[in-house]
Amino acid sequence: MDTVETRKLKPEEMEWLAPGHPGRSRLFRTLLLLLWTLLSCHLGGTAQGPGEWTPWGSWSRCSLSCGRGVSVRSRRCVQLPGEEPCWGDSHEYRVCQQPDCPPGAIPFRDLQCALYNGHPVLGTQKTYQWVPFHGAPNLCDLNCLAEGHAFYHSFGRVLDGTPCTPRAQGLCIAGRCLSAGCDGLLGSGALEDRCGLCGGANDSCLFVQRVFRDAGAFAGYWNVTLIPEGARHIRVAQRSHNHLALVARDGHYVLNGDGVLSPPGTYEAAGTRVVYTRGAGPEETLQAAGPTSQELLLQVLLREPNPGVHFEFWLPRERYGSFQAQAQALGWSLRQPQPREVEPQPAETPVVPEAIPARAASQTPDSCGPCPDSRGRAHRLLHYCGSDFVFQARVLGRHRQAQETRYEVRVLLIYKNRSPLRTREYVWAPGHCPCPPLAPHREYLLAARRLVSPDGTRDRLLLPHAGYARPWSPAEDSRVRLAARRCPV
Template identity: 50%
Template sequence: MAWLSLGCSVGTAQLAPGAWGPWGPWTPCSSSCGDGVTVRTRRCLRSTEEEPCTGDPRQYRLCQLQGCPSGSVPFRAMQCSLYDNKPVLGTPVRYRWVPFHGAPNVCDLNCLAMGHNFYYTFGRVLDGTRCSPGSPDLCVGGRCLSVGCDGILGSGTRSDACGQCGGGHEMCLFVHRLFQGCPFGPCPGSALTLNIKVTDKSRNYLALMTSDGRYVLNGDWSIAWPGPYEVAGTQLRYTRAPNGTESLEAPGPTDEDLHVMVLLQEHNPGIEYEFWLPRRHPQPSRGDASPLRQPQPRGAGSPPPQEPPVTPAPVPLFAPTGRCGRCRPTKGRSQRIRHFCQSDFVFQGRILARRLVGQETRYEVEVQTPYRHRFPLVRREYLWVPNTCGCPPLRQGGQYLLMARRHVNYEHTLNRILLQDDGYARPWTPREDRLVREAARHCPQPQPP
């Protein structure tokens, strides 16, 4: 006899979840002025064998209308006033009601009886009521919901550090460094910078300058008061504690370069700074943190700025009266030796850009061959000329042999490379290279101490 064993497996069929239909139109705003909410709904499309849809059938969005007229009754106060002089609590006593904000549920209509020490809850507040005075959150369906950056209440969507709604920081770069060195140096100073924070824990003072040379904080012989400052399209908050700790914070984005400097009172123990940059923006390099000058251009290898070419004036000259005439070129062996021996910086450089700043001209220079430098040089430097006449005449894209000095003003708020209008600046040639190397042999040798 043969036995046949039949096994039957018992399983549970997986029910497909239901699918949502399309969203309907947004309803009119719940308020006629100020803030309100609008709602849209959708239907769950399912058969009896399917599971219910997962998610919310309603979606609420913030709608902001023009401001309410002056003297208008606040929205919550208006809702409380609807119960004025009406019977409440089963007594014939009539009351006038005002909002009460000390109750546990902020989205209940909690109203205080004027002249008495009790409040009454008249159910929920209307959708679009502020959860509390000054709060950006709104009550919807009895719940206090925050507004996401997409305008949807309760979505939880937030902007990333680069201001991208719902982004995950993929499009931005975080920079966090410690600056240590001499009195001046570049800190975050790039346009489109976001979430800037600079902290100094010493007796030194942080100073802030805009791209046109105007001081915003702690410059021109004055120390600024802590507080908010409007600069570069954002609001910056400056704080200073009794122990000397300072901080600069700004959400950004900035719409121009900002130059952070240090007014030295003691050794610099280190200045911590951080900020975010969009990845498409030129990124700062660690190599451009010169301990000497401010402000510095971008790091080596970054593209030159896209500035329109500037043609030097045909007959420029800086004169005390402010008029421009002919430039006085520096020529001759004796002039070359004198400038070489008296200069702090002698180098071959290519002019990348020119910009007028106040009554001065600022050149961005790519340093190619240094011949003499008493102080550190980086790949890209700013070279300042104390006139706007184009003397010496430096052409954008040209290569020059430049002899300049270090300039530190009396207040120690400027520390930079300065080329006088009668300074040595000649087009670079192999012959000029040979002559300047020969000039080095004629400088007096420093005497031993």
């Protein structure tokens, strides 16, 4: 009888064989994989699925030494017996931009045709001078016209990277005319989404679309909305005899400013091109691809009641919160300082003027009596601390009405403002003979209050009677800065 040798397992061996031990799991997986391989070979089974690609190689040099060409990279498909071919392309082509070619450089297609100059073709010993021919059906064949003759000949395909036509963006690759996607790869078809991301899904930005229906009671410029920095695909439209206006961040009108209409066309603003259209009818549009590099202020110049200004743009998500905060801080409908009544015009008599006067002619001033004395430190401190705005301004013009006087001013320096001030503002003073009076073309230090009508249609800067208005000087600047430190909190 054979004897069976027995051996007591060591503690570490018992632990290795215990259920859940990682070494035991790896052993079982290895055994299962080996069993599956043996069964596949024994039963004559075939491998399923495609092969695998090797990593992409490096990009080749640009096909051209100047101008726009292509570079290529490739990869190999590794297939086991019975596997399907790899899915995808073995070559990728991308656009490469070299320095601009010097003036007078010979185009790439011309060079390829010129290679056949002086060589016999068409089975005869006759030779020709060849130039490109662009009227043939296949744009990526080397079709060359015999100079001085009425025929052309195709010498096969053009070299990769040859432009399909002299003015097209497409390039010829393996006999096909391909355009570059936003990823720079030819034929990829990749497009930018509305947020400006290549191949994106419009989920990194928000679509802002609103209709401005406020105003309509008074003529002049009304603020519609701020177009924030980073806005894309901007579109504004309105159908009336009113006019759209656009203001840059520095207060300069991009179009339709100061009451003078700009011609339709393309305007540069905030790092983008704004296309302005205005036909014989009442429709008017603004369009810009963006993105804007700074804020723009959209206004409407009212000549009749406002039927609505439609505007829309796409905005990055991270900028939307600040845009909302700015819009709320500015009251969404910003200050509307021009309160001249609008007379509705009949639809059958449209008027599309080429220029609109910026302001009515000033009336002949009546003789005005002297103003009360309002000098002194106490007066200055009272008005500075009790005012909403204190600023240095240059008076551009004055318009007197029966019960009030309107000054058009350019804001030069702001000492105090409880809401935003634009570069150009209107300041209103009560009475035909305001006190103190302001002279056109002079600079003043002004303290004004904000006056909003109960229905919200008027939002004005008011210079009170016997208020604070001093000719600006360095000494006045020092006095008002001192007053700022003494106002109660």
